[in-house]
Amino acid sequence: MMTQSHDSEIRDLLDGWADACRAKDIDRLMSLYAADIVYFDVVPPLQFTGRDEVRRNFIRWFDQYDGPIGLETRDLTVVTGADVAFANLVVLDSGTRNNGIEGTVAVRATVCCRRSSDQWLITHEHISIPAGWAFSVEGE
């Protein structure tokens, strides 16, 4: 029963994560991350560490879109234990970039969480596209 409940909690966290990205709600989004977050993003550098770097990077990403970000998730796998969990999924980002280009980009996402004081927080996240697909727009 406990594991089932934690599975639901992680799915709720991911729903909140996606909603916060769609709405570009930086405070809601950052409330999901631990202070010692290690973040591997689509763009350089190799890693962002700590909430300040991650926050700046999310704002950079939000600002690339003219208006809201369309975000769909698929192929979700969630694995949960008592106090450690991870999820992997594909995320389809869509919308109008500031350069006027409209389209959908598929990225891979791995979200890793720890539970402390009854709260799950993301302590590591890894978002990427395969090399050579550099920001290609997917039709699907």
Added chain:
Amino acid sequence: MMTQSHDSEIRDLLDGWADACRAKDIDRLMSLYAADIVYFDVVPPLQFTGRDEVRRNFIRWFDQYDGPIGLETRDLTVVTGADVAFANLVVLDSGTRNNGIEGTVAVRATVCCRRSSDQWLITHEHISIPAGWAFSVEGE
């Protein structure tokens, strides 16, 4: 005590993972992966699923190197629970490619594991380079 022991077990698993890559020992490497592995690699497609696809992709990678693969790990974080664990690290791959180019590539690695019947197996792995760094050779 249990968590400490699991932490050591995951570090041992990662040492074996790195050793198997260096030696291009495909059977030893594949023994670390669960049957339902979901693998996000540096190269397309978006994901490889199951041991057969992952095995073929590792052999493709091994074959890109003329001789052994030099592999160094750094910036390792390991988080372990009773039966779920994850690790994130930077891996420096070096050696001589078949095209004669020598150099080091830094990739980000996230390795996610489940424990079953007293054995840890990797059920999800995510390896990438930031977009725009497409196989650039790092001097460090």
